[in-house]
Amino acid sequence: MVLVFAENIKGQFKKNAFEAVTYGAKAAEIMGTECVALVLGTVENAAGLGTYGASKVYHVADSSLDSFDAQVYTAVIAAATEKLGAKLVIMSHSSTGKSIIGRLAARLDAGSVPGVNTIPTVDGDLKVKKTVFSGKAIAEMAIKSDLKVLSVMGNSLQPDASGSEAPVEALSVDVPASRIKVKEVKRMEGIVPLPEAELVVSAGRGMKGPENWGIIEELAKVLGATTACSRPVADADWRPHHEHVGQTGVAIRPNLYIAAGISGAIQHLAGVNNSKTIVVINKDPEAPFFKAADYGVVGDLFEVVPRLTEAIKKHKAGA
Amino acid sequence: MKLLVCVTKTPETTAKIAFTANGTAFDTNGVQYIMNPYDEWYALVRALELKEAQGGSVCLINVGSPSNDTVIRKGLAIGADEAVRINAEPKSSLYVAKQIANYAKSEGFDIVFAGKESIDYNGSEVSAMIAELLDVPFISYASHMELEGNVATVSRDIEGGTEVVEVATPFVISAAKGLAEQRIPNMRGIMMAKRKPLKVVEPIAADDLTEAVGYELPPAKSAVKLIDPENMDELVRLLSEEAKVI
Secondary structure: OEEEEOOEEOOEEOHHHHHHHHHHHHHHHHHOOOEEEEEEOOOOOHHHHHHHOOOEEEEEOOHHHHOOOHHHHHHHHHHHHHHHOOOEEEEEOOHHHHHHHHHHHHHHOOEEEEEEOOOOEEEOEEEEEEEEOOOOEEEEEEEOOOOEEEEEOOOOOOOOOOOOOOOEEEOOOOOOOOOEEEEEEEEOOOOOOHHHOOEEEEEOHHHOOHHHOHHHHHHHHHHOOEEEEOHHHHHOOOOOHHHEEOOOOEOOOOOEEEEEOOOOOHHHHHHHOOOOEEEEEEOOOOOHHHHHOOEEEEOOHHHHHHHHHHHHHHHHHHO | OEEEEEOOEEEOOOOOOOEEOOOOEEOOOOOOEEEOHHHHHHHHHHHHHHHHHHOOEEEEEEEEOHHHHHHHHHHHHHOOOEEEEEEOOOOOHHHHHHHHHHHHHHHOOOEEEEEOOOOOOOOOOHHHHHHHHHOOOEEEEEEEEEEEOOEEEEEEEEOOEEEEEEEEOOEEEEEOOOOOOOOOOOHHHHHHHOOOOEEEEOOOOOOOOEEEEEEEOOOOOOOOEEOOOOOHHHHHHHHHHHOOOO
């Protein structure tokens, strides 16, 4: 059995949960077994996870699971894994999943690969691929233990909602008391978080100052994209810290990455070079980023970006 | 306060990544090594700040071969009091975590620090594993931390925001950018580091449950297509019809 821990935010399942269930269903098909989902805390529409390929959804409804504690979540997921006899546990490679996967592997003495971006192959050992060296290479990892744990990198597969709703069954497992207290959760509402975003508009020092960001936000709004920035911009507090993409910030792999006024230092490229399509706008034709770009525009971003925004508006109106 | 900082050795951030032996081994030829930046800049420095404010000691721990000693000495030069190297090849994350947890258990630490991930395998797993093996809370991606008595208030990075949690010692914390500011070792630190204890400990038995069986480089990008800055309609057409991303 493949068990997918489908995480929720305030009771809602997001794209990363749908990706994880889709991944679990595909892995289960290869392994000739079934895929079930596990949901924790107060949730809405757990049955809907069936459309992504879970044949059943197990629910541990204890409301203490509404706030996140890696230690408690690990204990609950491990207990569910053992109770259901699952051999492969899948989760999202989100801040939640990344905080759990190692703990769960240690608790169950299971082999684990965090941040996988391919469906497993099963030829003797189970094998999966993940990016390593901060995006500069890809490693194929083999897991040798009977029980295995994987976390799925965001945007590495398309959620497939072609199935039908699944029965939801309450699962009774021991929920230990938390030894931490979550005091506050501050989350930007209504914005697709960077690791999940399919379209990203990013800008760097070429913007000259935070007061000029209106044109970037306008382009992002018209596209339906999430905004990001380079390290110097986050360091200077021109933009919030969580927008920083690159080797020391968030690593992303959107379908489209538009970079304006970012020269493309190797540390920045490491966080974005797995993007499907890269557009670079820079007035310096020698900017190293052009070597990693699919499309390049050599020009003044203060003219080019608003022009691009208008062109996209026109395209959307025509489409 | 007894503080343990897990440090790992990684290729420096601009290292050219290549593989040998038919794509099965990392090509170390010409590669310069550094202490993993998250370990050095944020985890180690925050531990040192706590020691300076409250007293106590900072111990470094690394799993690796004698060639790692240069990197470990740098951590001592920055200000750690002592170091331990578990003398083994760090082949998988659970193997490494078991070594560190075993040592930590025997010594008893109040806080175990690590960087949020290593910049070579980008796994983020070892610190979480250590927390589980020690059966203590784990606070990941910490970008701010204050300690009062034995209770820490920590801000951790989550998607599109932050979460604030309170946790009492002992616990394991993984450090993200913002937790501290990088320190450059001074000459006195470098001289003193030579005399600080670096203990070598033999590993305990543990299996490698995962193994990297092959490596490849990402497919090479074809040459950039330059678009006339006056003609953004053309860029939109290409993004829509050729790249099919909008």
